[in-house]
Amino acid sequence: MATLGHYLLVSGLLFTIGFAGVLLRRNIIIIFMSLELMLNAANLSLVAFSRFRLTAEGLPNYNAQVFVFFIITVAAAEVAIGLAIIVALYRARQTTNVEDITALKF
Amino acid sequence: MPALLFWIFAAAMLVFGAAVIINRNPVASALSLVISFLGLAALFMSLDAYFIGIIQVLVYGGAVMVLFLFIIMLLDLRAEKARRINMVAFAGGIAVALALFVQIYLVVSQLRGANATAPALADPAADDVRGVGLLLFESYNLPFQIIAVLVLVVTIGVIVLSKRELR
Known part of the structure; x- marks a missing residue:
């Protein structure tokens, strides 16, 4: 049977993949997808804790699932606004490569 | 499962x-x-x-x-x-990501109850939509409404950002 540790390690591995994507890729859309991976890795550990630490009545702790619901809503809002910013950026600069966007570089 | x-x-x-x-x-x-x-x-x-x-x-x-x-x-x-890959940056990125995973692994391995399998539910047919919904509209009513405002702001923001000129 899968234990709590297995779920947390899978979640940690998914978070690491997303983190590596943010560090290594230069395409701003791929970086954005990696951010989504990291958000979802956090969701997986929240739901795992909700199932493995039952409440006194023997039900999953639904507080964590409400939290995940909020995270999914905010992540969807973030995707909408982030992609709109990327389109505006592409119109101004004709690139999605972060190395070509240096206007704020010190 | x-x-x-x-x-x-x-x-x-x-x-x-x-x-x-x-x-x-x-x-x-x-x-x-x-x-x-x-x-x-x-x-x-x-x-x-x-x-x-x-x-x-x-x-x-x-x-x-x-x-x-x-x-x-x-x-x-x-x-x-x-593209020509910047090897130093590439190796550094891999190293930082691996260090993060090693830390996660160490924390999880020391966690109490990490080896526990899922405890049995009191009611195997527990209605999780009901549980989440009751909490959402009772305890978390204010955050829920704030999220609704956030979604409205995002809708307006996306329309403003998508206009031809941003002046």
Whole structure:
């Protein structure tokens, strides 16, 4: 049977993949997808804790699932606004490569 | 859920998650992202969180994937040309990511109850939509309404950002 540790390690591995994507890729859309991976890795550990630490009545702790619901809503809002910013950026600069966007570089 | 299914879905999620950052073609990355999220939704359901699993499929498999594909095709992004990789930055990125995973592994291995299997539910047919809904509209009513305002602000913000001139 899968234990709590297995779920947390899978979640940690998914978070690491997303983190590596943010560090290594230069395409701003791929970086954005990696951010989504990291958000979802956090969701997986929240739901795992909700199932493995039952409440006194023997039900999953639904507080964590409400939290995940909020995270999914905010992540969807973030995707909408982030992609709109990327389109505006592409119109101004004709690139999605972060190395070509240096206007704020010190 | 049998252990075999857990490993199948976890492996699918991780392999396609890795494919997101390995693929050079953004469309392939977006499709890998969706399969990765479907595997994640199956893991949610293995944890008896059916509501969250279905929300995951609807929001990520439906809305977010369409948005990503729409933007990739609108911008007409092609597969990236193989650039000269900055080896120092590449090795540094891998090292930092590995260090993060080692830390996560150490923390999880020292966690009390990390070896516990899922305790049996008092009521195997517990209605998680009811549980989540009651909490959402009773204890978390104010955050719920704030989220609603946030979504409204995002709707307006996207329209403003998409206008021709940003002046």
